[in-house]
Amino acid sequence: MALLNFTSLDFDQIKDILRNYLQANSNFTDYDFEGSNLSSILDVLAYNTYITSYNANMISNEVFIDSATLRENVVALARNIGYIPRSRKASRASVKFTVEPGITPPPSTITLKKGPVTSTGNNFGGDSFVFGITKDISKPVIDGVAYFYDVDVYEGTLVDQSFPYSSDNINQRFILSNAGVDLDTLQVYVRPSSTSSLLSTYTRQDSLFDAASGTAITGKSLIYYLQEVEDEQYEIIFGDGIFGKALEDGNVVEVSYIISNGSEGNGISNMSFSGRLTYNRNAVENVVTTGISLVTTDTPSSGGQEIETIDSVKKYAPQIYATQNRALTANDYEILIPNKIYPETESISVFGGEELVPPQYGKVFISIKPRTGDFVPNAIKENIKRDLKKYAVAGIVPEILDLKYLYLELESKVYYNSSFAPNPMFVSSTIMNNVNKFAESAEMNRYGARFKYSKFLKIIDQSHEAVTSNITTVQIRRDLRLAIDQFAEYAIDFGNQFHVASMDGHNIRSSAFRILDLEPKVYLTDVPNADKETGTINLFSLDSPGSTTPTIQRQNVGLINYKKGRITLNPINITAGKEKDNQQLMEISGIPESNDVIGLQDLYLQLDSNNVEMIVDEIASGADPSGSTYTVTPSYNQRKIIR
Secondary structure, rough: OOOOOOOOHHHHHHHHHHHHHHHHOHHHHOOOOOOHHHHHHHHHHHHHHHHHHHHHHHHHOHHHHHOOOHHHHHHHHHHHHOOOOOOOOEEEEEEEEEEEOOOOOOOEEEOOOOOOOOOOOOOOOOOOOOEOOOEEEEEEOOOOOOEEEEEEEEEEEEEEEEEEEOOOOOOOOOOOOOOEEEEEEEEEEEEEEOOOOOOOOEEOOOOOEEEEOOOOOOOOOEEEEEEEOHOOOOOEEEOOOOOOOOOOOOOOEEEEEEEOHHHHHHOOOEEEEOOOOEEEEEOOEEEOOOOOOOOOEEOOHHHHHHOOOHHOOOOOOOEEEEEOEEEOOHHHHHHHHHHHHHHEEEEEEEEEHHHHHOOOEEEEEEEEEEOOOOOOOOOHHHHHHHHHHEEOOOOEEEEEEEOOEEEEEEEEEEOOOOOOOHHHHHHHHHHHHHHHHHHHOOOOOOOOOEEHHHHHHHHOOOOOOOOOEEEEEEEEEEEOOOOOOOEEEEEEEOOOOOOOOOOOOOOHHHHOOEEOOOOOOOOEEEEEEOOEEEEEEEEEEEEEOOOOOOOEEEEEEEEEEOOOOOEEEEEEEEEEEEEEOOOEEEEEEEEEEOEEEEEOOOOOEEEEEEEEEEEEEEEHHHHOOOOOOOOOOOOOOOOOOOH
């Protein structure tokens, strides 16, 4: 009997294959396959084949990381290539408070005990969050006051677990019994016995080579390994006496960690004290309950994240494997930093110093857009550079650059048919909603993004049926942070070529600022050279705010390279600029040569403004079919000399 070839998972097709097979058999020539009991048998056979084929297909899919759908299978496959998915991350905040206990004589130190430190209220049905620490913090008492400043607290609940070890239990596993663990807060200790007070601290290791010290793991190394297991829990694995110290009978494994709510704990600034303060006197621990000031936060809590998704594991596990835990190329850095070092990375740009003018050999420059905030804190920058030593080649110096925004300023004149839109405000609102969605899209919010002018025009045109056309002009702007009351050189890159509209200057413009030894406010202007590729920078003033007649105050204070989009200023003492976000800035803008603007290297595109002006299309609306009074809108920016 010939074997049937089932290539379909469709029930009806399987039944048809079985029916055709039986009809071709001479023993079933006179059977009615639709009306007889044999039809029911065919249903059973087809259904059984369907279920078997489906299960076989699912099983085969689950053995490949690209097609697997169950988390435990994806994680297990990623484990085979040395990838451990990122855990949930607790939101963090830096808080400060003082303690004035009023005790005579005052204690020498006051200790903030590990566990809860601050909490939020549960107002109007909102969630309540607790922030705590994983270790005791002691502060000296100075003039009767203990200053608890820069205390880093984690959102979540501190959990302690212990595991007695016995070699008789060959199936013993050390599984953290909670989901939502922040592995960054995990601490692992081993006691020689349940009655011993000695604690040995074990450190996490991801490979058989200690990259931090440059030495191989030995049988005496106090290390442990981690792997994610079922139900988003984690298992601790100790050494075997060859790669890492092995546990001995009677040892007690003690762990502590924080269970977090992840991203739900971000953005919290109002907290109240809920911790435990103590001091020792005469070998007795005493509790402090008075003299505790209000808790203040330097910045709202941030950094909370959910556990790495299945899609993310599928994407990054093969990439991490390809790097082989080393940072040689720019792509290696772009993969390792967000996944191994700084998971709060939203977007990253990495380029070698040899790409700069002039080149800086032996350096790699890294610019990071964090998930929350605009800049990576200095302390975290140092942590990133320290952790990169585990992967980077000796002699290569990483430099973490601050995020540099290249702002897009757009002005749109939108023509519309008043017959289809009696209320232009509704059309304008619809356009702005679509523009905002575009500005927040992944296409724009990343390094290397490109503002596609034609696509933007299409977004406006298709926002409403009343829109007949639009004329949109583009300006690019950067905000220069000023060093107030000191001589300093400045260099600012736009990464895009400037358009030279006039040989008389004012192709770039700036906000007002003041300099030493000059009374009036001054502005930047440019004077192009004959080649229109370079020029010089002058300073000018205006007699009055509304004046359009500039007075040159100083010449040749800097250079401009129109082709490279770069402005440099000679040493200058700026005493005041434009105050913005508690900083003194100078806004500098110009018209790009191309309306397709690109964010290169460490520049991050940001749609800063889009002014929409609605204009009735008199031809389309029927008010002036001949177009005799139709007024066109210029396709270029109206040149102003100042911002």
